[in-house]
Amino acid sequence: xxxxxxxxxxxxxxxxxxxxxxxxxxxxxxxxxxxxxxxxxxxxxxxxxxxxxxxxxxxxxxxxxxxxxxxxxxxxxxxxxxxxxxxxxxxxxxxxxxxxxxxxxxxxxxxxxxxxxxxxxxxxxxxxxxxxxxxxxxxxxxxxxxxxxxxxxxxxxxxxxxxxxxxxxxxxxxxxxxxxxxxxxxxxxxxxxxxxxxxxxxxxxxxxxxxxxxxxxxxxxxxxxxxxxxxxxxxxxxxxxxxxxxxxxxxxxxxxxxxxxxxxxxxxxxxxxxxxxxxxxxxxxxxxxxxxxxxxxxxxxxxxxxxxxxxxxxxxxxxxxxxxxxxxxxxxxxxxxxxxxxxxxxxxxxxxxx
Numbered sequence: 001x002x003x004x005x006x007x008x009x010x011x012x013x014x015x016x017x018x019x020x021x022x023x024x025x026x027x028x029x030x031x032x033x034x035x036x037x038x039x040x041x042x043x044x045x046x047x048x049x050x051x052x053x054x055x056x057x058x059x060x061x062x063x064x065x066x067x068x069x070x071x072x073x074x075x076x077x078x079x080x081x082x083x084x085x086x087x088x089x090x091x092x093x094x095x096x097x098x099x100x101x102x103x104x105x106x107x108x109x110x111x112x113x114x115x116x117x118x119x120x121x122x123x124x125x126x127x128x129x130x131x132x133x134x135x136x137x138x139x140x141x142x143x144x145x146x147x148x149x150x151x152x153x154x155x156x157x158x159x160x161x162x163x164x165x166x167x168x169x170x171x172x173x174x175x176x177x178x179x180x181x182x183x184x185x186x187x188x189x190x191x192x193x194x195x196x197x198x199x200x201x202x203x204x205x206x207x208x209x210x211x212x213x214x215x216x217x218x219x220x221x222x223x224x225x226x227x228x229x230x231x232x233x234x235x236x237x238x239x240x241x242x243x244x245x246x247x248x249x250x251x252x253x254x255x256x257x258x259x260x261x262x263x264x265x266x267x268x269x270x271x272x273x274x275x276x277x278x279x280x281x282x283x284x285x286x287x288x289x290x291x292x293x294x295x296x297x298x299x300x301x302x303x304x305x306x307x308x309x310x311x312x313x314x315x316x317x318x319x320x321x322x323x324x325x326x327x328x329x330x331x332x333x334x335x336x337x338x339x340x341x342x343x344x345x346x347x348x349x350x351x352x353x354x
Contacts (some may be wrong), residue, residue, distance in 0.1 A: 008335030019100040057299030100142040113204040132222035137331040144328035159314035165307040196315030203319040206267040210326040217257040283308030
C-alpha cells in the first residue's frame with residue numbers, strides 16, 4: 001500500500017490537468033469579459049460613492065432641486081450596476097459550466113481508459129470513490145475558482161480605488177496630548193488597514209482547521225455513497241444481516257463530520273458576521289471627530305464611511321471567502337488524488353486485457 005499523497009502534490013496534479021481547458025480561445029475570451037466587467041463595476045461603485053456625498057450635502061443644505069437631480073442620477077447608476085451584475089453572473093456561470101464539462105469529461109475518459117475503473121479501488125492510502133470525485137468534487141473544483149478569482153480582482157481594484165478616497169476625504173486627525181498635538185495624516189487609511197488585519201488574523205485563527213474538517217466530511221459522504229451503492233448492486237437477493245450495521249456506521253460517521261463542520265462554521269461566522277455589523281459603525285465613529293470640528297461636511301462623512309466599508313470588504317476578502325476557499329481546496333485535492341491514483345495504477349499494475 002502506498003503512502004497518502006500530500007495535499008500540495010494533489011493540488012498541483014489537479015492544476016496540471018484542469019488548466020488544459022484554459023488553452024481554448026473561448027476560455028480567454030470569457031476571462032477578458034469578466035475582467036472588463038469587474039473594472040466597470042468598480043467605476044460605477046466609485047461614482048456611487050461620490051453620489052453619496054452629493055446627496056447628503058444636498059440634504060444638509062435642504063436643496064430640493066439638487067436632491068431631485070441626485071435621485072435621477074441614482075436611477076441611472078443603479079441600472080448600470082444591475083446590468084453589469086447580470087452580465088457578470090452570465091460570464092461566471094458560463095465559464096464554470098464549460099470548465100466543469102471539460103474536466104468531468106477528461107476524468108471520465110481517464111477513468112474508463114485501460115479499464116482503470118476496475119483497478120482504481122484503493123490507492124494513495126485511501127478508497128478513491130471515483131464516482132463521487134468525478135461528479136461532486138469536479139463540480140466544486142471548477143465552480144469556486146472563478147468566483148474566488150473574480151472576487152479577489154474586484155477586491156484589489158476596490159482597495160486601490162477607495163483607499164484614495166479615504167486619504168483625500170478623511171484628511172488628517174489631530175490628537176491633543178500633553179502640551180502639544182499629534183497629527184496623523186490619512187488616519188482613516190491607517191485605521192482601515194489595522195482593522196482589516198485584526199479581522200483577517202482572527203479568521204485565520206478560528207478557521208485554521210477548516211480545510212481538514214471539510215476534507216473529512218467529503219470523504220465520509222463519499223464512503224456513505226459507496227456503501228449504499230454496494231448494497232444496491234448486489235448480485236444476490238439473499239439478505240445480508242451486516243448491511244444494516246454497515247450503513248448505520250457510515251451514516252453515523254457522516255453525521256459526526258457534519259456536526260464538526262457546524263462548529264467550525266459557527267466560529268468563522270462569529271468573525272464574519274461581527275465584521276459585517278461593526279465595519280459601517282466603526283467608519284462613522286472614526287469620521288465623527290472631524291465632523292464635530294467642522295472640518296468635513298455631512299456628505300463627506302457618509303462618503304468616507306462608505307469608502308471605509310468598501311475598503312474593509314476588499315481587505316477582508318479572505319474573511320468573506322474562507323469557507324468557500326477551504327471547500328475548494330478540499331475538492332481540488334480530492335480530484336488531484338484521483339488523477340494521481342490513475343498514474344499509480346498505470347505504473348504499478350499491468351494493463352487489463354482488452
